[in-house]
Amino acid sequence: MPTAREEFIRQTGLMTQAEGGARIAGQILGYLIVEGAPRTLSDMTEALKISKASASTNARLLEMKGLLRRVAVLGQRQDAFEAVPMPGVQSLIGMAQRFRAHADEIERIARGFSEDEAGARARVEEFAAFYRQSAAFFDEWIENVTRSQGPFAATGEKEGDDEHA
Amino acid sequence: MPTAREEFIRQTGLMTQAEGGARIAGQILGYLIVEGAPRTLSDMTEALKISKASASTNARLLEMKGLLRRVAVLGQRQDAFEAVPMPGVQSLIGMAQRFRAHADEIERIARGFSEDEAGARARVEEFAAFYRQSAAFFDEWIENVTRSQGPFAATGEKEGDDEHA
């Protein structure tokens, strides 16, 4: 029977995969969430049984997406990563950006329709409008959730090493 | 130089792919949007240069997801498909469902943490809460956008065959 930790890590991997991402990236995120403190690439490779290359690539991918933060631990030579306070928010931010980009692109294409395709053009523009409005709505939700647990909000707890010793 | 129609179809294919779906499914959707009227599987195969199997499978996939509606054209032997009024909404509905399922699963796993992992458990539960709240927010937006252009709202126009003759 797998431990809850293992199950959670496996689940975040599957979730990330279901959302169109890389399985290992999700596992790394889950791992850092349960750990609750900075962990090195070596930690990941042995905890998740993955190659050094995968750990490096996926961690940096997550870092660029804003789900992970690279921290320098004093007295520690290696880089370390930790999950940001609300990792899911970053995914939504990316989603909003994609939606807006989609809207832009579709609207650009819509302008290319000729005079006798007015109906098609209208439908295409309506389609684009939906993406633009959804992006705006995402922003609203992101701002809402970011306000309470903002990037500079005191978390009140910063432990994590004390457990599972 | 490609026509605007072609560009749009190609773009919806890429978009769908970027969102983790099948390219051809997106192309079918784009095709039906520009057409603005029911089209058969044969229409799709020749317009999109795809196999009969792909047309059938992907169309039915989109139908199950609620982006397409199968309509019986009078005097027409073949089945025909048309895009529903706001196809994007259905994607969001699916997203909300996935998020809620994620939340359920993570919360279930969270209950499996032992006493000495209280910190980890709290972080995991917080993670789940985000998905649950986001799902609720999606629902809100869906209901909002569905109210105005509801499933029973008169669209006012149902042409589409008159163009690009």
Place this chain on the structure above:
DNA sequence: CCAAATGTTCAATTCATATTGAACGTTCTG
């Protein structure tokens, strides 16, 4: 009833991408 047309399904293939092993450059450490 027969032949053509239509839609579905499934195994096979193609295709894209995730993952890895190995080589490299860099930085630390003794």
Place this chain on the structure above:
DNA sequence: CAGAACGTTCAATATGAATTGAACATTTGG
């Protein structure tokens, strides 16, 4: 300075999913 530790990159592989061709069942029209 020499050697180890570390992180990155890239070509190669493995993995999984999308797409297809072919076979099948069903329906239609002659």
